[in-house]
Amino acid sequence: MQPPAGSVSLNSLTDEQLAGAKLHPRGRPGTWVAACVVTLVALQVVYSMVNNSAFGWDVVGKYLFSPQVLTGLATTILLTIASMTLASILGVVIAVSVVSRNPVLSTVAKGYIWFFRSIPLLVQIIFCYNFAALYPKILLGIPFLKTFYEVDTNQVITTLSASLIALSLNESAFMAEIVRSGLASIDHGQREAARVLGMSSWVTFRRIIMPQAMRVIIPPMGNDTIAMLKYTSLVSVIALPELLYSTQLISSRTFEVIPMLIVASVWYFVVTTILMFVQSKIETRFSRSVAT
Template identity: 55%
Template structure:
């Protein structure tokens, strides 16, 4: 293990650029996935058979095929559709674009990650919405609220308690899943260190650099998830979950030594 090499490249400008692109991919893909997931979840719980079938078909397709295959499909879309047109199917076409110009490597990566994530987020959001008691919606209807307003003001805020924990897990999975886009030559963290060790032949130290950065980023995301969970847990539980610092302060604040006599008094 060459720790001197690890120290040399851990804050290298190229590596930091890869870290930045990894974060951008994670944020944009998760936003896209959450928006798609919310629409699909609302379609699945609607009374429309057409919406139900369309949502189920989307989830079946994107959840049933590997993410790597989807990334390669979008990256090689030009071999199947050389031109992208905007118009009426089997009718007049108004605009035409070259596929390679529109579907760049970055766009292919965002489409692959975001569309795939939408299938998973739809089930998470649907489970959160359905976890809210039906009486909440009935009470909103009794107050004269429209179904859309009740969903936005009453149901979704309560559903966030159930949605946030698995969504945080999906964000961390997305962060690590961005390493797959190296297959389409996106200079994210893993691809960057691969390019460096292909030149220097210091394979293991550069992979350690990538692992350190992934661990740092996932740690920060985990801490953020914990505080978001505390925010939405207020009012639902008598006591919101304590942070590590709160638990540590409570532990250090115990000044009375625990003796056998004290334990005996407690039992009495």
């Protein structure tokens, strides 16, 4: 078969001409058809939501910035930040203990991770809130010898502290696995090189190992932070007035259930978007040393 008139055979082109040739992507009409269908469906969904009075958009606008909702939002954000901070610190300690050569520390750390990853978070929250049923008083002192201080458990385990403890302990088990995977990604030769240079174990961990491990740790840690934001809604079971519980209190008074759920969803969406943006910036910061 003869090539069409005006065409050029690939065999007649030099390597330089082939390297400098401009490639034109092959047309894909199927993708444009799919895009049109998806666009029409999305527009139909948006149109139905806007024109459906059952959504109660006027009620959503009325309560979106109400003081009660904003107070619940602040509680949710503070609980997320505090829980993730404590969980991150505890997770690093547990992860280091897991890889420790000390069999006692390693076994206890692995048992801790196994325990808190096995029990549902909701159960842990309720358990922490009812901790006084097991130990009416919290004692501080030398084990089996002397007690220096004791306090009523109900004075310490409030709805806020129970939520913070449960969220932090549960998340620390998952954070420990994230940190452990980050530490395992660093070549062992870097530790040996740091030891040859006379660096202590702590300096090596702080200046060599951890900065490189953060590239592996940040993405799942960011995902866990976003998940923690939504996990805080579980503490509504013990009547802590976070975002979801605050909207539920309003809906129980006004009987506007759907609009108040939309109010909570809008704020979750806004805060999640901000967290995703911050995560992206942090990932970029720790990936600067990686060649692209």
